[in-house]
Each structure stands twice: as C-alpha cells, then as structure tokens.
Amino acid sequence: MPPELSVVLAVVTAPFAVAGVTPLLIRSLGEKTGYAGAAVAAFCFALLGTQYGSEGTVELAWIPSLEVALRFYVDGWALLFALLASGIGALVFLYSPAYMHGESGLARYYAALLAFMGSIIGIALAADLIAIFLFWELTSLCSFVLIGFHTEDASSQYAARMAMLVTVGGGLFVLVGFLLLAFVAGDVVGPGTSAFDLAAMLDRPGEMQTALREAGLFVPVLGLLAVGAATKSAQVPLHFWLPNAMAAPTPVSAFLHSATMVKVGVYFVGRIRPLFASLEWVVLFATLGLATMTICALLAVAATDIKELLAYSTASHLGLMIAGFGFTSILGAETGVFHLFNHALFKASLFLIAGIIAHETGTRRLDELGGLRHDLPVTAFFTAIVALSMGGIPPFSGFYSKELLFEATVEASHHHDLGPLDWLYPAVAVFGSIFTVLYSLRFLALFFGRQPDSLDRAHRPPVILLVSPAVLAALTAVVSIDPELAVRAIVQAGVDATAVDPGTHEMHVGLPTSYSPAVGMSAVAIGSGVLAYPFYDSIHRSIRSIPRTIPPIGANWWYDAIIESLADDGAWLASRVHNGLLRTYATWTLTATCVLALAGFAATGTAVPTALAGIDVPIPVALVLSLAIVAGLAVVTADSHVAGILTLSILGFMIAIFYILASAPDLALTQLVVETLVLVIFLLVVEEIPEYYQVSLGRVARDAVLSVLVGATAFITVLLTTDARPAGESAIARYYTEHAVPEGGGQNIVNVILVDFRSFDTLGELVVIAVAAISILTLIVMRSRGDESSVATEDGSANEPRERHETRGESE
Amino acid sequence: MTTVIMRTTARIVVPIVLIVAISLLIEGHNLPGGGFIAGVLTSTAFVIVYIAFGLDFLERGVLGRDVDPGKTPSRDRVVVAYRRLFTVGLAIAVGSGLVPLALAHPFLSQSYVVLEGVPLYHHLEIASALAFDLGVYCVVVGGLLTIISVVGAE
Numbered sequence: 001m002p003p004e005l006s007v008v009l010a011v012v013t014a015p016f017a018v019a020g021v022t023p024l025l026i027r028s029l030g031e032k033t034g035y036a037g038a039a040v041a042a043f044c045f046a047l048l049g050t051q052y053g054s055e056g057t058v059e060l061a062w063i064p065s066l067e068v069a070l071r072f073y074v075d076g077w078a079l080l081f082a083l084l085a086s087g088i089g090a091l092v093f094l095y096s097p098a099y100m101h102g103e104s105g106l107a108r109y110y111a112a113l114l115a116f117m118g119s120i121i122g123i124a125l126a127a128d129l130i131a132i133f134l135f136w137e138l139t140s141l142c143s144f145v146l147i148g149f150h151t152e153d154a155s156s157q158y159a160a161r162m163a164m165l166v167t168v169g170g171g172l173f174v175l176v177g178f179l180l181l182a183f184v185a186g187d188v189v190g191p192g193t194s195a196f197d198l199a200a201m202l203d204r205p206g207e208m209q210t211a212l213r214e215a216g217l218f219v220p221v222l223g224l225l226a227v228g229a230a231t232k233s234a235q236v237p238l239h240f241w242l243p244n245a246m247a248a249p250t251p252v253s254a255f256l257h258s259a260t261m262v263k264v265g266v267y268f269v270g271r272i273r274p275l276f277a278s279l280e281w282v283v284l285f286a287t288l289g290l291a292t293m294t295i296c297a298l299l300a301v302a303a304t305d306i307k308e309l310l311a312y313s314t315a316s317h318l319g320l321m322i323a324g325f326g327f328t329s330i331l332g333a334e335t336g337v338f339h340l341f342n343h344a345l346f347k348a349s350l351f352l353i354a355g356i357i358a359h360e361t362g363t364r365r366l367d368e369l370g371g372l373r374h375d376l377p378v379t380a381f382f383t384a385i386v387a388l389s390m391g392g393i394p395p396f397s398g399f400y401s402k403e404l405l406f407e408a409t410v411e412a413s414h415h416h417d418l419g420p421l422d423w424l425y426p427a428v429a430v431f432g433s434i435f436t437v438l439y440s441l442r443f444l445a446l447f448f449g450r451q452p453d454s455l456d457r458a459h460r461p462p463v464i465l466l467v468s469p470a471v472l473a474a475l476t477a478v479v480s481i482d483p484e485l486a487v488r489a490i491v492q493a494g495v496d497a498t499a500v501d502p503g504t505h506e507m508h509v510g511l512p513t514s515y516s517p518a519v520g521m522s523a524v525a526i527g528s529g530v531l532a533y534p535f536y537d538s539i540h541r542s543i544r545s546i547p548r549t550i551p552p553i554g555a556n557w558w559y560d561a562i563i564e565s566l567a568d569d570g571a572w573l574a575s576r577v578h579n580g581l582l583r584t585y586a587t588w589t590l591t592a593t594c595v596l597a598l599a600g601f602a603a604t605g606t607a608v609p610t611a612l613a614g615i616d617v618p619i620p621v622a623l624v625l626s627l628a629i630v631a632g633l634a635v636v637t638a639d640s641h642v643a644g645i646l647t648l649s650i651l652g653f654m655i656a657i658f659y660i661l662a663s664a665p666d667l668a669l670t671q672l673v674v675e676t677l678v679l680v681i682f683l684l685v686v687e688e689i690p691e692y693y694q695v696s697l698g699r700v701a702r703d704a705v706l707s708v709l710v711g712a713t714a715f716i717t718v719l720l721t722t723d724a725r726p727a728g729e730s731a732i733a734r735y736y737t738e739h740a741v742p743e744g745g746g747q748n749i750v751n752v753i754l755v756d757f758r759s760f761d762t763l764g765e766l767v768v769i770a771v772a773a774i775s776i777l778t779l780i781v782m783r784s785r786g787d788e789s790s791v792a793t794e795d796g797s798a799n800e801p802r803e804r805h806e807t808r809g810e811s812e
Numbered sequence: 813m814t815t816v817i818m819r820t821t822a823r824i825v826v827p828i829v830l831i832v833a834i835s836l837l838i839e840g841h842n843l844p845g846g847g848f849i850a851g852v853l854t855s856t857a858f859v860i861v862y863i864a865f866g867l868d869f870l871e872r873g874v875l876g877r878d879v880d881p882g883k884t885p886s887r888d889r890v891v892v893a894y895r896r897l898f899t900v901g902l903a904i905a906v907g908s909g910l911v912p913l914a915l916a917h918p919f920l921s922q923s924y925v926v927l928e929g930v931p932l933y934h935h936l937e938i939a940s941a942l943a944f945d946l947g948v949y950c951v952v953v954g955g956l957l958t959i960i961s962v963v964g965a966e
Contacts, residue, residue: 665844669836673852677956680859684964745924745939746841754846755941755948756922759909762944763920766905766951770898773955777895780962 015118034097041090073127076493170231177224233265250355258348289323294432339401349472371451391440437529847945851952901950
C-alpha cells in the first residue's frame with residue numbers, strides 16, 4: 001500500500017504550523033497550551049496510524065531546477081520512529097503544564113518543543129538527503145533553545161552551547177557525507193531520478209556499495225556519516241554533551257533522551273545500514289557502540305544526580321543500539337530496532353519519574369534521596385517496572401533486546417573474520433551490562449531503604465503528572481509480558497526495513513527455555529551486577545576519582561580546553577585585525593582582496609598579455625587621461641585633506657569626460673553625479689579625521705607597499721579582463737541589442753538590461769542599498785549604547801566555562 | 813558655506829536639478845537615464861539644500877515645524893520619512909515583480925504597451941518597467957538621504 005502524500009505532509013507540517021501560532025495560543029489558553037500541544041501530537045500519531053502498513057515514496061517538487069524535492073519515504077522503520085516521536089511527544093506535552101507551572105517563557109518552550117517534534121518526524125519520513133539534512137539541523141537548533149530554556153542560568157547556557165556546537169558540527173560532517181554520496185549516486189540511480197533520493201539508493205544497496213568503493217569514497221563517506229551519527233547519538237568520545245543537556249527542563253530531557261534527538265543518529269544508522277553493510281561497518285559501529293555502552297554505563301554509576309545517572313544511561317543504551325546495528329546479521333537489526341522501541345518507552349517514563357521526584361522532594365541528589373516508597377507508592381510501582389526493564393532483568397522488556405545483542409555479538413564471527421574482536425565483543429558487552437544492572441538497581445533503590453533525615457516528606461504528585469509515566473510503564477509491562485505482540489505490531493516491520501537481506505527471517509523473542517551462550521552471558525551480567533551491588537558506593541567513588549586525578553581522560557576537559565583556546569585565539573586575532581583604527585581595516589581588507597585576486601589569477605594559470613597590439617588612443621582621450629594621472633599624483637602631495645579630496649575629484653571628473661569621449665553617456669552621467677555626491681560626503685566626513693601628523697618610516701613603507709600592491713592588482717585585472725574579451729560582438733551582447741526594443745520596449749539598452757532583462761539582479765542591489773542605509777542608521781543610533789553593554793559582557797564572560805562545568809546538575 | 817551666493821544659487825539650481833532628475837527617471841527607458849541615476853541626482857539636490865541652508869532647514873523652513881534643539885538626528889522626522897521612502901521603494905519594486913506572477917508570468921517579467929493618438933504626445937509608450945524603476949528611484953533616494961543626513965549630522 002503506497003502512503004498518502006497529503007497525510008504525510010500534514011503530519012510533518014502540523015507541528016510547525018502550530019509552533020508558529022503558539023504565542024497566540026499562550027495568550028488565549030495560558031498554561032493549558034500544553035494540552036493543545038498534546039492534541040497536535042496525538043493528531044500526528046493518529047494520522048501516522050492511518051499509514052500503518054504502507055510502504056513507498058511520495059514527493060512534492062521543491063526546487064525542480066536543482067532536482068531537490070520534498071520526498072518522503074514511508075516504511076516500517078520510519079513509521080516506528082515517527083510514531084514513537086509523536087506518541088511520546090503527546091505524553092510529554094500532557095505532562096508539561098503541571099511540571100512547568102508558574103514558569104515564564106512558555107511560548108518559547110512550547111513553540112520549540114513542537115518544532116522539535118516536527119523536525120524529528122521530518123527526519124523519520126524524509127527520503128531526500130537535503131531534506132534530511134535540513135531537519136537534522138533543525139533538531140539541533142530546537143534542542144539548543146530547549147536545553148538553554150533557563151536563559152539566565154549559566155550552566156544552562158553552557159549546556160545549550162555545547163549541544164549546539166557538537167550536534168551542528170556533526171551535522172556538517174553529515175552534509176559533506178551526503179554530498180559525496182549524491183556525487184556517487186548520480187550514476188547509480190540513473191537519469192530521471194534525483195541523486196539526492198535516498199529511497200532510490202536503498203533500492204540498489206549492492207550497486208551503491210560497489211560504486212562507492214570504485215570511487216574510493218566508501219570509507220570517507222562511512223566515516224563522515226558515522227561522525228554525524230555519533231555526535232547526534234552521543235557516542236564516545238562525543239557523548240559529553242548529553243549529560244550536560246539535562247540542564248533542560250525535565251519534560252524536555254524525557255523527550256530529548258528517549259524518543260527524539262539522540263535517537264536520530266541511531267535511526268539514521270539503521271536507515272543506511274543496508275547501503276554500507278561490510279566488514280568496515282562492523283568494526284566501526286560495533287566497536288563504537290560497545291565502547292559507548294561500557295564507558296557510559298561506568299559513568300552512570302559514577303553519577304551523583306538522578307538525571308545525570310539517567311543521561312549517562314541513555315548514552316550507554318544508545319551505544320547498545322549502535323552496536324546492534326553494527327552487526328550485519330539479522331540479529332543486529334533486531335537488537336537495534338527492538339531496543340530503540342523498548343528504550344523509548346522505559347527511558348521516557350524514567351525521566352518523567354525523575355521529574356516527579358525532583359518536583360516533590362526538591363532535590364535530585366542520589367545521596368539525599370531514599371525510602372520514597374512510603375510517600376510515593378504509585379510512582380514506586382511504575383519505577384520498578386521501568387527500572388528493571390532498563391537493567392535488562394528478565395522478564396522485563398529490556399531483557400529481550402539485550403539478549404538479542406548478546407546473540408549478535410556471539411554470532412558476529414560467523415559473518416566476518418574479526419580476529420581477536422571475535423571474543424572481545426561478547427566480553428565487553430557482558431562487562432558493560434554489569435554496570436547497567438548496577439545503576440538500574442541504584443535508581444530503584446531511591447524508593448527503598450531508609451529515608452534520609454535531611455529529606456522532608458515528599459508531596460503526593462498531582463494525578464496529571466502521573467498519567468504519562470503510567471502509560472509508558474503500562475506499555476513496558478505489556479511488552480514484558482508478551483514481547484511477540486510488539487514484534488508483530490511494529491518491530492518486525494522496522495527490522496525488515498533495516499535488515500541487510502530483508503524478508504528472509506521472521507523475528508521471535510521470548511524467555512529462553514534452553515541454554516545458549518547468550519543466556520549464559522545474561523546470567524553472568526545479572527549475577528555479577530546483583531552481587532556487586534552491595535559495594536556500589538565504593539565502585540561509585542573509585543570511578544569518580546579517575547577523572548579527578550587525570551583530568552584529560554574526560555571528554556569534557558577537551559571540550560573546555562578547545563573552546564577556551566579558540567576563544568583566546570579569537571580575541572587575539574580580533575585585537576590584531578579589528579582594533580578600531582581605520583588604517584588597520586584598510587590594510588587588512590585591501591591586502592586580502594589583492595592577494596586573493598592575484599592568487600586566483602595564479603591558480604587558474606592566467607597569462608598576462610604582453611603584446612598590447614591594436615591600441616589606438618585618440619588625442620582627446622589621451623589628454624584627458626594624462627590630466628587624470630596628474631591629478632592622481634597631486635592627491636599624494638596635497639598638504640591638507642580638503643585639498644586632497646578636491647584634487648581627487650578632478651580625477652573622477654576626468655574619468656567622466658573619458659566616458660563621454662568613449663560614447664557611454666549613461667556611465668558618464670552616473671559618474672558625474674556620483675562623483676559630486678561622494679565629494680560632498682567626503683567633505684562632511686573629513687572634519688572627523690585628525691589633521692596630518694607625523695608617521696613613522698615603517699608605516700610609510702607599509703602604505704607604499706600596499707599602494708603598489710593595490711595598483712598592480714587593479715592594473716593586472718583590467719589588463720586581463722579587457723584582453724579576455726571575445727573578438728567582435730558576443731552572443732549575449734547581440735541578444736541584448738536585438739531584443740531590447742521589441743521585448744523591453746526601450747532604446748536605452750543599459751536601462752532595459754537593468755530593469756527588464758536582469759531586473760532580479762537590480763532588485764538584489766536595491767536590497768543592498770536598503771541594508772546599507774539601515775546598517776549605518778543602526779550603527780550610529782546604537783553607538784553610545786553599545787559601548788557600555790559590551791564592556792559589561794566582557795567582564796561577565798571572562799572565566800565562565802570552568803565554573804559552568806562545575807555547577808552543572810545543581811541547577812533547576 | 814551658507815553664503816548669500818550659495819543660497820541664491822541653490823534657489824535656482826535645486827528646482828532645475830529636481831526636474832532633470834524626474835525627466836531622467838521617466839525618459840530612462842529610451843534615453844540616457846534611469847531610476848538609479850535619477851535617484852542619485854535627486855539626492856544631490858537635497859545635499860545642496862543641506863549645504864546651503866543647514867540640516868534643519870527642511871523641517872523648519874519647508875514643513876514649518878518647530879525643531880527640538882536637543883533631538884538626535886536619527887529620530888528626525890525627515891529621516892523617518894527617508895526611511896519610509898526606501899521601504900516603500902522596495903515594496904514597489906517587489907510588488908511590480910509580483911504582479912506578473914498573478915498573471916502567470918515569471919517573477920519580475922516586464923511588458924509595455926504603445927498608445928497611439930494620445931493628445932500632445934500622439935505616440936506614448938508605457939512600460940511596466942517604469943514601476944520597477946520608480947522603486948529603484950525611491951530606494952536610492954531614501955537610502956542615500958538617510959545615510960547623508962545621519963552622517964552629516966555627526
């Protein structure tokens with residue numbers, strides 16, 4: 001069944017449209033806007049539901065001349081991801097009004113959240129590389145706004161900037177990867193199909209891979225796309241932005257960490273998996289994923305804050321999915337798809353529960369919380385389901401997908417010759433899982449044991465806060481009891497879309513009934529985790545002490561160091577180039593222009609014509625031009641600014657006369673009037689310039705060199721451009737002369753070209769004039785104000801990054 | 813520069829310059845001229861007024877308004893008018909481009925009609941490009957005068 005274009009378009013555009021009118025909604029609905037958002041998300045969910053089971057491409061021409069179309073591709077995998085984003089989006093919107101009660105800036109919050117959801121759905125459904133890239137960067141932009149929601153809070157700003165830099169930076173890698181991919185795909189998909197059509201590429205995975213290898217671009221494209229996916233999905237060593245991103249309000253974290261932003265990378269890896277499946281793919285993604293899974297699980301154990309714990313755990317689980325997709329067997333696809341589904345359910349629920357805990361107790365520190373089951377019994381019940389699912393304890397949902405990963409690691413060596421990685425992969429997977437069990441139990445322990453004395457009685461959360469986590473926990477419970485139901489409903493379709501050889505395998509999951517290596521691995525991981533749990537505190541302390549003794553081991557340290565050195569270098573460069581002196585600006589601008597122009601001539605190997613044959617200068621022209629030269633010399637020797645300017649205008653008028661002699665009346669007229677106007681403006685400005693003063697010999701030498709350089713560049717450029725003129729009338733000149741009167745209706749060909757044939761260019765120039773006028777107005781109006789505020793921010797931002805890093809997590 | 817000679821000259825020259833500018837605008841399609849050059853020439857006429865009579869002359873002498881001595885030039889009502897002028901100019905230029913879209917031609921297509929037997933002219937050609945040129949003229953006059961009056965007041 002092919003998908004409906006109108007439905008798909010409605011799903012993608014509805015969130016953006018409502019985001020646009022959010023300020024109006026806020027005015028009429030106030031804090032209840034969240035429910036409107038929930039309605040939009042539910043609407044998208046329902047529309048996507050009508051497309052259930054459909055598969056195919058629909059498209060809407062966008063830039064036909066560049067073959068860019070808004071092309072959507074619907075299949076099981078896209079639907080799974082879009083349904084998760086809109087479904088969990090609806091629950092997050094439902095949760096928001098109660099949680100964000102009394103906050104200011106709700107219009108920004110809801111608008112960004114809606115646009116965010118729209119972009120995620122866009123990525124899921126887009127089949128065009130350009131559209132995917134645009135939605136990809138849109139998610140980064142929206143997450144920047146959402147993470148930095150508390151604009152007055154330094155740690156929030158720090159986290160938002162970090163997320164933006166890392167994910168947008170990764171997006172640029174993706175862009176380059178896409179362009180290279182399209183470059184190769186052009187030949188493979190053949191004429192008539194856009195080279196940017198990902199769906200067409202996915203139809204021919206084998207040919208694409210061969211073509212990429214022949215062009216020598218297989219590894220570069222794979223690497224570029226992997227960097228993009230790794231930044232988005234927080235893979236080691238680019239995972240550090242994710243824990244910082246918890247500076248966002250909790251509903252945002254729930255959305256960001258469970259179903260949306262961070263899953264985009266995983267989703268995309270699953271999407272392009274059939275194109276790139278190979279040994280390189282396995283080594284790259286399985287290693288990346290398993291390393292992330294283990295390192296982030298360790299860091300989650302080291303966390304002191306419940307949201308930090310969950311954030312590192314998210315990164316760890318993303319590693320699990322990436323590793324799953326990294327294995328090219330069908331088990332790999334099953335791991336990735338099924339775990340993405342399970343993780344979205346339990347992690348969104350856990351974040352919302354963390355929000356309830358923070359909301360009702362006023363703290364998020366692990367060591368200040370405990371024994372909450374007395375005050376929050378209902379929450380405790382839901383937490384038990386989802387936390388055990390996160391830990392992969394049978395028979396909860398996380399167990400099934402983790403079991404699939406273990407099987408995939410064991411089977412990896414059957415498909416490729418991996419050398420020592422053959423046994424290393426299963427070992428690392430088990431090792432990482434031990435810590436997963438540990439931190440899941442630790443989170444659950446918030447509700448058990450003794451309540452610390454420092455903790456006041458927690459309030460009962462309002463029912464509306466409990467609805468969303470309850471729904472998610474109930475779904476997790478359903479998947480736990482009958483995983484085959486989820487598989488039949490949606491997961492199988494996702495697996496078919498991401499599998500390397502689709503349709504060959506029917507997926508089955510369930511509790512193991514006999515011994516297999518994977519069962520043994522699960523038993524070792526869970527057993528060790530439970531046995532090690534009594535020593536949680538000492539493990540926690542020892543992991544924490546490592547980055548404290550060797551700071552460069554932490555990725556965050558590198559981020560701070562790089563950003564700081566960039567900021568310092570930037571300030572140094574600015575002080576050299578942008579020092580407030582006109583002559584410095586002139587020096588840099590002119591030198592750069594000349595050097596670039598000359599380098600351009602040199603690079604293209606343009607030969608300077610030496611023989612100036614056929615130059616015939618009438619005597620009047622020669623006279624006028626020699627007068628201009630004399631005026632030029634007189635400018636240099638003028639003893640005051642006014643004399644200099646007046647002499648300069650002699651030169652200008654001589655050129656105007658030259659135009660008249662060369663029968664270009666339009667140019668002459670313009671030159672005359674502009675010359676007059678410029679003369680007046682110069683005279684107005686000249687009063688502000690200091691009188692002549694003594695300058696050092698070095699500066700005179702510099703100016704002399706610069707003048708010669710500018711003169712030489714201008715001379716060479718004129719020589720080259722006039723020499724390159726084709727003999728006789730070019731086709732375009734003939735076209736204009738022939739068509740000016742019949743088509744433009746004017747005899748002044750210059751004017752006809754300006755307003756008729758090339759009026760779009762003229763319109764651009766008009767905009768330039770308007771922008772110039774506005775800029776000058778703004779600069780002059782804001783001049784006095786700007787100084788004070790810029791001084792103030794310089795003081796405030798001198799040593800902020802370090803402090804922000806220290807304070808992260810304690811905010812909100 | 814506000815000498816008697818300058819003022820007297822300005823009184824005679826400015827109207828001539830303005831008329832030449834307008835003729836350049838209208839005749840631009842067939843004879844040397846056009847919106848840009850007409851706009852620059854009009855700005856020159858205003859500059860002459862500024863030089864001969866001072867910056868506040870337009871508001872005090874022509875419009876008959878009182879001028880607040882402590883005002884900032886960028887908030888000047890005349891400057892506001894200049895700013896409006898280039899906004900209007902851009903609107904005209906873009907609008908003249910949108911009309912052909914409504915008639916199912918590409919953006920900014922131009923056309924013209926020739927009217928025969930018009931009194932006085934006998935043969936009159938009206939080009940749609942004139943509307944676009946008027947936009948160019950307004951943007952140039954508004955933009956240049958904004959810059960000149962704000963910078964000149966410094």
